[in-house]
Amino acid sequence: MTASELNPRTKHYEFLGPPGAFLISVGVTFMVYALYFGCSETSGGCPPPLELIPQRLTSSLASKSFWLSLFDAKGASYYFGWYAFCVVAWMLLPGDWVEGTVLRTGGKQVYKINAFSTFLLSLGLTAGTIWRFGFGSFTFIYEHWVGIVTAAVIMAIGQAFLVYAMSFRSGELLALGGNSGNFIYDWFIGRGLNPTIGYLDLKSFNELRPGLILWVLINISMACEQAVRRGGNITDSMWLVLVFQAWYVADGLYNEPALFTTIDITTDGFGYMLSFGDLAWVPFVYSLQARYLVFNQVELGPIMTTVVFLVNASGYWIFRAANGEKNDFRNGRNPKNLKFMTTASGSKLLTSGWWGFSRHPNYVGDLLMALSWSMATGFNTPVTYFYPIYFAVLLIHRQLRDEEKCSKKYGADWEKYTKLVPWRMIPYVY
Numbered sequence: 001m002t003a004s005e006l007n008p009r010t011k012h013y014e015f016l017g018p019p020g021a022f023l024i025s026v027g028v029t030f031m032v033y034a035l036y037f038g039c040s041e042t043s044g045g046c047p048p049p050l051e052l053i054p055q056r057l058t059s060s061l062a063s064k065s066f067w068l069s070l071f072d073a074k075g076a077s078y079y080f081g082w083y084a085f086c087v088v089a090w091m092l093l094p095g096d097w098v099e100g101t102v103l104r105t106g107g108k109q110v111y112k113i114n115a116f117s118t119f120l121l122s123l124g125l126t127a128g129t130i131w132r133f134g135f136g137s138f139t140f141i142y143e144h145w146v147g148i149v150t151a152a153v154i155m156a157i158g159q160a161f162l163v164y165a166m167s168f169r170s171g172e173l174l175a176l177g178g179n180s181g182n183f184i185y186d187w188f189i190g191r192g193l194n195p196t197i198g199y200l201d202l203k204s205f206n207e208l209r210p211g212l213i214l215w216v217l218i219n220i221s222m223a224c225e226q227a228v229r230r231g232g233n234i235t236d237s238m239w240l241v242l243v244f245q246a247w248y249v250a251d252g253l254y255n256e257p258a259l260f261t262t263i264d265i266t267t268d269g270f271g272y273m274l275s276f277g278d279l280a281w282v283p284f285v286y287s288l289q290a291r292y293l294v295f296n297q298v299e300l301g302p303i304m305t306t307v308v309f310l311v312n313a314s315g316y317w318i319f320r321a322a323n324g325e326k327n328d329f330r331n332g333r334n335p336k337n338l339k340f341m342t343t344a345s346g347s348k349l350l351t352s353g354w355w356g357f358s359r360h361p362n363y364v365g366d367l368l369m370a371l372s373w374s375m376a377t378g379f380n381t382p383v384t385y386f387y388p389i390y391f392a393v394l395l396i397h398r399q400l401r402d403e404e405k406c407s408k409k410y411g412a413d414w415e416k417y418t419k420l421v422p423w424r425m426i427p428y429v430y
Helices: 017-037 050-061 064-069 073-092 115-133 145-166 183-189 202-208 210-230 236-254 256-261 272-285 288-295 301-330 361-375 383-410 412-420
Strands: 096-102 108-113 340-342 348-350
Touching (some): 017 272, 073 115, 073 202, 115 236, 145 202, 145 272, 183 272, 202 256, 202 272, 210 236, 210 288, 236 288, 361 383
Antiparallel strands (some): 096 108, 340 348
């Protein structure tokens, strides 16, 4: 197979092409800061009075001191030190090497499995620090929030340029959707499919370790800040957010091999879209609820606590049960004797169990969990509900991309399948 056959030119743009890629790159970066300055102790509310926002925005953007304040040397040292710790942990902690799906070259990418061990080590060191030096020893993330965010953005931008340059190495396998020839678009969407440095696969490493684990550490820092202010205890709402989100992250890290069959790994290139999402968006946007609860301390009480717990538990049950059925089936097991249809290409598609209710039942579970995290903050502001709203849009977009890919792959068989399983996500709704 020639290089042009192995890596054909991308002829179809997503996100409205290069202009959309540019606007999204700027927009999501801006949004991370906006969610802080629009929902913090110093902003005058969450959100601040709407009539004040335009004047504050224009004066800040025109101020040199404001731009300089976004960088914090101590915050940067914390972030880059954390990233280095994740790399060293990947290198030194034991872990199995597993193969991913078959690539277009006929080979398979190999991944080291030790994300959960890295998570446990991080939690152990954090717990030891707090036990030895008190809650105040771990409030530095709250205190240096903007500087740490800026360091993460710098890392994401730098990695996007690095992997774009790496994609021109001889023999590099490119993402089918990221080889358009337009620099802005390919830099954003990701030109290289599996950029590696030595044995380190950058895409899967960033997907699970630096940002996802940092999300939990940020929440712990927020809980410590609240504990300092309250004299050593935290609210029931903070406990719910802390436990729910830590469990969600632990579940993903423990089931690390499941990542290697997702569209992020098998199909998408690694560019700014994923580097920013993994390193900046996930830890600093997804932790909004915990940060809000530092300065808006919500006591839910037993009834509301039970309601929020049940919503989260229902979501997790659906999410884990649906993914369990799918993973069993992909690995040649069918313990529940689920029904399926066989396509002309030989692929098998589940048509019963959770996958008979809808074509993406795991997304429904994900959304219920996201909703429960925001419910823990109460109902005084819409800002803390940003995550489930954004997540719903993301999952619908991902579902549309996935189904477009399946339609091309299976042809008439896909139409037959959609008649057997007509609902995309939520039965009788969508």
